[in-house]
Amino acid sequence: MKVALDIQHMYKSSQPDDKGRFAYGIHEADIVKDYMHKTAFLMQQKGIDVIINDWDKKILTGDYWQRHQYANSHDAHLYIAGHLNVDSTQADQLIIEYNLPASYPTVIFAHILGSNLKNYMNSEKVLIKAMKADDPEYYCLDKLLMPAVLIKPLSLYNSSHMELFKDQGLFVVAEAIRNAVEEYQKTDIGI
Numbered sequence: 001m002k003v004a005l006d007i008q009h010m011y012k013s014s015q016p017d018d019k020g021r022f023a024y025g026i027h028e029a030d031i032v033k034d035y036m037h038k039t040a041f042l043m044q045q046k047g048i049d050v051i052i053n054d055w056d057k058k059i060l061t062g063d064y065w066q067r068h069q070y071a072n073s074h075d076a077h078l079y080i081a082g083h084l085n086v087d088s089t090q091a092d093q094l095i096i097e098y099n100l101p102a103s104y105p106t107v108i109f110a111h112i113l114g115s116n117l118k119n120y121m122n123s124e125k126v127l128i129k130a131m132k133a134d135d136p137e138y139y140c141l142d143k144l145l146m147p148a149v150l151i152k153p154l155s156l157y158n159s160s161h162m163e164l165f166k167d168q169g170l171f172v173v174a175e176a177i178r179n180a181v182e183e184y185q186k187t188d189i190g191i
């Protein structure tokens with residue numbers, strides 16, 4: 001099983017300074033980078049192959065379409081694009097959007113991930129939906145050949161989530177993602 005973990009906003013050639021939303025002295029991408037690196041660490045401990053952004057080695061860098069080409073040509077089985085929920089009016093919402101076409105494995109993986117995040121984050125509100133072609137975020141997952149999800153597991157505007165930004169709190173998110181991948185692996189469609 002090979003999983004691409006993409007810290008989005010960062011590593012773009014067209015917008016090298018993009019770090020997503022900035023609020024309360026925190027950049028979205030710094031939090032995403034933290035939970036994605038923790039996820040990579042936990043996955044590698046379980047023998048899962050990880051592809052994660054590396055500027056020096058030119059891994060998953062450049063604009064999103066270039067990263068998607070990289071993941072496609074390196075045969076990633078799953079693609080996870082990391083963000084935060086930056087809608088301050090829905091700060092209690094976990095969001096997972098999956099790529100089109102909505103294949104059976106894609107929908108299954110999105111739901112396994114949703115239930116793991118919901119349990120680990122002790123959250124009531126999980127929104128799982130297909131990306132729409134006219135969605136401004138569509139290009140975040142466009143033309144990926146494997147099940148791919150864009151995740152917003154935390155909010156910059158949720159005080160209990162902000163508690164997790166400190167110390168090792170983001171391991172909660174990392175464990176949820178790692179467990180979801182393991183659970184998916186055990187299904188008859190996992191690899």
Ligand SMILES: [Zn+2]
Pocket residue numbers: 009020021028083084
């Ligand atoms: Zn974002």
